[in-house]
């Protein structure tokens with residue numbers, strides 16, 4: 413029976429991955445780790461709580477994490493844990509540096525001290541920075557060019573993963589960069605669940621600035637399948653040429669090549685709820701330093717590992733909207749626990765303290 417240690421397991425993607433994993437491998441032993449930061453919600457694991465071991469722990473604490481590794485001896489590790497909200501990172505960058513950079517290194521160090529079969533570090537498209545209007549997409553060979561506190565902290569973690577991959581190749585560290593995810597269990601501070609939960613409470617959907625910021629969208633279930641594929645892939649030895657060519661490192665970019673503006677996402681959600689988009693969307697002041705465009709090319713994971721996304725975007729959005737409609741008690745409890753989740757940048761500035 414394989415032992416999986418999954419961090420960030422009470423967050424959006426981590427919880428979806430734990431559900432996916434237990435569907436794939438009925439007898440997997442899953443150790444779910446989360447320090448229950450702002451986005452953490454143990455209720456995301458309610459349906460599987462009897463089948464997992466939950467550990468409340470901080471991945472940036474080496475002593476605590478090494479003890480967990482020694483207790484459970486994981487075969488496979490997936491590190492989803494991160495502080496993930498760009499708006500919140502502007503108000504308080506330090507927590508992001510701790511989880512996303514130091515936490516990434518501590519997790520790799522634990523996998524070095526207590527060896528595992530493979531270790532996937534989950535990173536993001538955002539480490540590549542903003543895609544120029546005329547450029548087609550980023551690839552694994554693109555330079556890291558993060559410019560927000562969230563993405564810069566993730567990029568710092570990325571650099572450390574690259575250093576571990578090259579220095580300790582026997583460790584089987586892999587890394588993924590994924591497009592924006594949508595699906596169930598996402599905290600309603602992110603665009604899609606914020607839009608649905610606002611409308612269901614009779615409020616308009618706030619869209620930052622002109623809403624023409626363009627994002628690359630992927631269903632969370634496709635992301636989970638891709639991470640699982642990377643975790644179990646037989647990759648062979650990394651060639652020496654990887655020293656100067658990051659495209660040869662065990663790094664995989666994940667996307668459905670689905671580029672949509674934030675304004676169009678808001679329109680889709682409102683329309684899906686049977687309302688008139690022009691009446692239910694309001695443009696509000698943009699957050700500072702908002703990246704305009706992302707898109708990555710998943711050709712490497714498609715050709716080398718045979719992964720392809722299976723979720724159609726329109727159907728996936730419709731299912732996602734329906735999930736939030738049907739799980740009203742889940743998000744009402746989240747809002748009751750955490751307070752209102754939208755940001756109004758005309759009221760808060762970059763120097764403000766986090767709420």
Ligand SMILES: NC(=O)c1ccc[n+]([C@@H]2O[C@H](COP(=O)([O-])OP(=O)(O)OC[C@H]3O[C@@H](n4cnc5c(N)ncnc54)[C@H](O)[C@@H]3O)[C@@H](O)[C@H]2O)c1
Nearest residue numbers: 420422423424425447449451452470471494496511592593
């Ligand atoms: N959401 C997206 O669209 C997206 C896209 C690409 C990559 N990612 C990456 O995927 C991962 C998961 O993202 P998400 O959207 O599920 O985020 P999330 O904020 O919903 O969940 C992250 C979880 O990690 C936990 N966490 C944070 N710091 C921790 C620490 N130091 N120790 C233990 N737990 C900690 C939080 O409590 C939370 O439960 C992140 O690494 C993120 O960078 C997200």
